[in-house]
Each structure stands twice: as structure tokens, then as C-alpha cells.
Amino acid sequence: MTAPFQQPGRLVRCPVCADEIVWPDDGKVLVFDEGKRRYETLDAARLSEAKRAGARRGGYIRCPNPAGDMAVHYLPATYADYRDPLIVGLVGAPMAGKTHLLTAMIREAYRGGLAPYGVNTAALDFRRHDDFNEQFVRPFERGTALAGTDSGVTEAADILLVRGPGGHRPVTFFDVAGEDLESTEAMNRSTRYLLGANAVIFVHACEDDDAGSAGAVNPGWSFELAVERLLGVPENAVRVPVAVAVTKSDRMRYVPPVEQWLRAPADGLDAARFRDESRDVYAFLHRRGAVGSLRPFEAFHRCTLHFVSASGGDASPADSSKEQGEQRFVRGVRPANVLAPLVAILAMTGVIAGPEAGKVGLP
Template sequence: MAADTTCPYCYETFPVRDIMFRCTARPGSTGSRCKAERDPVLEERRGRRGELGPVFTARPRGQLAPCPTCQAVSTFRICPVCHSTLPAQFGMVDNRLIAMVGAKASGKTVYMTVLLHELMNRVGSADGIALMAADDETMTRFGADYQDRLYRNGELFHGTRPAGANDHRVDPLVFRFGVKRRRLLGTRPEHTLLSFFDTAGEDFSSQESVQLNTRYLANADGVILILDPLQLPGARLPARSDSGLPNTEGTDSPINVLSRVTSMLLPHRSDPGGRRGSGRISTPIAVVFAKLDAVWDTLDPGSPLRAHPPGGARFHTADSLDVHEEVRHLLREWRGGQIDQILDSNYRHYRYFGISALGNSPTPDSLVAPTGIQPYRVTDPLLWLLSEFGSVARQERR
């Protein structure tokens, strides 16, 4: 068990031994019961109101601990900082925090929804991957606010609410990711807790608003940066005529968003060592160019971005590197070379990806196209990050 861990809800880091418990507020072995009460810490940190069992510290027996007041055995382990109930086996399996960032209208929320839907349904069942919500709130929110809205109603999202509009609180979605790994004695599943933090584009429109998210990004294990290629001047003219063209300048431009995120990460996650790469950010960042369908017709027939991606529960390194170099080449054509310069100078581990979450441009009234949702390469960025963490095996050869 790791000495320190990070809460998947508030992103604060603390020693595992500091994990606290919450009483069940049901009768214990003595026949008495603790009275449910308000938790001011939970209200302040996460806006959760209502009456719950009191919080206590204990020397646990595994994941169980008796309340010192009523002796009722509790399985409700909570974060010592925000008092959120921690997922099952927290601190006993890998815990990875992933921040999704990007400019306003870059497609972050659509991408996250399609990615998780694919892992839970089509991709996961075929490739030995299992993804499930790690708590009831994630199960309810992802189903009603994300998956049903996009897949059942065909409606796009109007934008993630800025952190400042919710008293600086953001609620991540927490999932349990399982993959079958081959070992000497056969295959066995390995699990990782994944916390997805979807920031609003407005949260990266100024240096001041970036600071609202400092704790989340500084403690994230990996970053998925969503960029819209149509915000780059060289990609706009040859793009499909039905593609909505976003603004190319101002605070929401890809270069400005990347610059602000980089400036925020440098003081917290830069490598202080004396080896090669010193001073660069150690957090791996997947740079994802979304809405690939808008520029599909401009790609060469032999482009790796046109190739059918390999399947399976492994990360295919050779295919990914081919895509990486192809996107780097396209960046020069799209007049976005400054993006590559910033990444190469400031990050130790970065990788380019090209994806399409929907497969076609939405209708003018912000609905999914009549052809339906046809995602392309949406799992590549997450599998790369998981391979960097060691949670997913790599396939080095073709």
C-alpha cells in the first residue's frame, strides 16, 4: 500500500494511514446508535448537505472499523480532507487522476462521454476491459447527465459549468477500470481507480481562472488536452463546408490554453533533477486533436490517421508513434508549429492523437447527425496514459 495517496474527489494528497471512517448511524453491538448530523467539512468542500453519521478515527481491521461510540462496524472510509466516501479498495489498488482540459467548445465533454461509453460497452467487452462507476453518484450523473443525453436524446452539451460558478467546486466522475493481464500462471484482472475531472473552457481563459484549478491539475497523474484543429488557420480553409468554424484568436486559442496550463503546471510538476530533461513537466500529457472528421478528406490515403486502429487490451506503441508523427506533420500544415515547440520544451512525456468522437459534424441545432455516433480512435489517448502508468501492457512490435 502506498504511503501517500490522493483523494479522487478533492484531489488533496494525504497519508493512507490518515483515512477516516463515518459511523453508519445504525445500532451497534451495544444496542445504542449514533445520531446523524450535518458534516460542515463535506458541506464546505463539496456542497453536500444533509445529516450523516459522525466521523471518527480508528485503527481499522482491513476496510472495517468499529465506531468508538456505538461499536457499530463501519465500511464507510472517508477522505480526511473533504470527508467524501472513498471507493471500495481505495489505497489498495492504483489510483489515477486524469484532468481533461481544453478551450471552450473544443468538445471535451462529448469526448469524455463517448470515451467512457465505448469502454463500458463496445470496446471493453471485446478487448478484456471492464469499466464501472466507482460510486452511486458517478453512476447516476454519468447515466442521466452525460450518456442518456448524448446517446438517447442525441443532444450535445451546452458547456461545462465554470468552477467559479459553483463556489470553486468541481465534481469528478470516478470509475473502476479493470483489464486482464497475462502472467506466468495465467491471466488475472488488475484494477485501477480513474478520476476524470472535466474543466470548463472558461476556467482556462485567464491566468486568474486557471488558479481555481491549481490543486486539481497539480495533483493529476495525467492530462488529456483537447484541441480543435479548426482553430488553427491552416486547417480552416480545406475543412468540410458543414463544419462549424470556431474563433481562432483570443484567450480560447489552442496556443493560449496550452500556455496557461503549462505555466500552472511548471511550479508543481517540473522535474528538479540534474539529468537530461531537467526543468520539464513530468506529468504525461495526451494532446488530442478532436473533430478529425472535419479534415478527413484532406488526409493522404496512406495517412496513419486513416488506418484502422489495432484492437485488444494492449497499447500499440508503433501505431501510436505513427499517428504522433503524422499529427506533428499536420501541425506544420495547419500553422500550429508553436504548439509543438511549447510541448517539446516543457514536457518530458507528450503524445499527439487524432480522434473523432461523433464521426460527423452535428446539425445546426446542436443535435447528433442523422448517421448517429460513429467514434474513431477515442480510446487511444487514455490507453497511452494507462500504459505510461503501467496499468495497461504495451505491444511494442506490430
């Protein structure tokens, strides 16, 4: 049975290369042979309806990349079965905590953290999600501090399927190295996803300001470059909703009003709550002179700001000689408020529907 939004000849923007492609409808899918470690073509049209659906759910198509400017890449065969795929990028300076935030966010979503908003989460790309779990979620749960994203990464970190009151939508997350985000190279492949992004989470470490700090010469510079790249398409100022996440906020967990927001329970959507938290975060960043990190709020029509903590505390050097050089969260990880930026994005893009969702991110 054809999915509601799978239309012959449908134009889809690839989240990796940002080319618009005509989605194939020849009934063929690529399946990955784990033993041979390669993709093989399967003519799903010859299968029964149940087998065809199963093959497509775990299969892929190869993006034709008409521009020919990216390495070979693949998309889930069901990517175009749903309305308006979401492409969400995380933007921030080196050492801002993007990888820890994304890992904690996806982990909490899978643990049912979006249920109070009527949203559940599944993997759209099974292999990619399993790789993400193996490389990031499981080490994080064991208390291992994660390494920063390698420079030059062009593939999505994970592709999820979210089902909410506003329908089912694929959500593709990009976590790109801060060094790549701060590159002024016009054709930087790692930031290509910004050409097609329809939501962005800007990540600012709580102790940074635009005067600079260890590991980040100017934390606002990556924000500035990303904002200008996004505004290269003028309608993005209205079309693209954004959230600003102040990471490592556990370092100020006993300081009002930070403590209030880190401990706030998730009990349904309340636009006034988002507005109040945004007000407090804006005041915090303004007081610290983080003017560049407030640029998204000024540039985009819908924006929310949040205090978050991916781990709940700082990592320290491991004691074991076997783990020499490794940083660990010795008390385990205790994420706080990490879903707030994602909930805001889902509300501003219609996945979470209703009158309250319509007011999130507005002045």
C-alpha cells in the same frame, strides 16, 4: 479484509482540493441516504465482513481539506484501496470538444472498448457515475449535442476503476471549462486538479490554429497555461504522460492520413502505431501553425498525438419546436478512435503492461 494498498495512516492526495490527507482507518464510512438527500455515518467495523465490504464499496469519506479552501467534497471509501490513483485532466480552449470527447471515451470504455488491451472498466463512485450517465452519456446516445462545461466546476466528472495487467487503479477525470483553463488567476479553484494530475489529455479542435477561430481567441493559450502550471513541479516533465487529441477530425475524414487513423481497428497494443499516428498529427498541427498546441509534445518526456471524432459528424439545429435551440446529431453518434488517447495514457502509466507499453509515447 484489508485491501492490498489500504495502509493505516496512508497519505493520499485528494484529486479535488489537491491537499494531502491521512486516509482514515476508523472503520466508519458515510452512506448517502437517497430519501433524506444527505450523507449519514455508518460504523462499518460493527458489521460482518461481507456487509462491511458492501458498505465500503458504495460509501464515502469526507475530505478534511486541511487548507480549508474548497467546498465540502467526498471521495469513494475505497479510493485508497488501490495503488497510485490516476488523475486525468482534459485541457483545451472553449468549444474544443472536451465534454463530447470525455463522454464518448467513457461510453466506449464501458462498451468493452478496452478489452483488446486486457483492461475492463467499472464505476468506483456509483452515484457520480450514474449522474455522469444521466447528464451526458444518455443524451449523447440519443443524438443530443452536449453543452460545454459550466465555468467554476471543481468536482471530478467521473471516477472509474480500471483493471488491467498492471493492476487495479482508480482513474479520476476532470473536464473543466475552457474559460477557467484560460484564466490567469493564480488560485483558480477549477484548475486546482492540475497540482495533482499525473496524466493530461490536451484537446485541440481540428480546424483551429493559433491565429484564432470562432469561439477561441487563441486555442494554444489554454495549453500554454496548463503546461506551465504542470511544470511548476519540475519533475512533472518526466512524471506526467500526456496525449494530444485532435477533435472533430471527422470534418477531414476523407483526407489522408486522417481517414486511416479514424478507421484503424483496435486489435492490441502496438507502440509503432502510436508513433506513426503521432508523427502524422504533429505534421498536421505544424502545417496549420498550431505551434501552441504542440507545446505538450516539446515539454513532456512521454507524449502521443491522435486524430479523434467524438460524434462522427456535426450537430445541426433540431427540427422539433419542443427542442427549439437544441443542436442534434441527426444521424446518431459514431465515435472514432476516441479511446486511443486513453489507451496511450493507460500504457504510459503502467495499467497496460508489457514491452510495447513501455515504448508508447517515447521518441
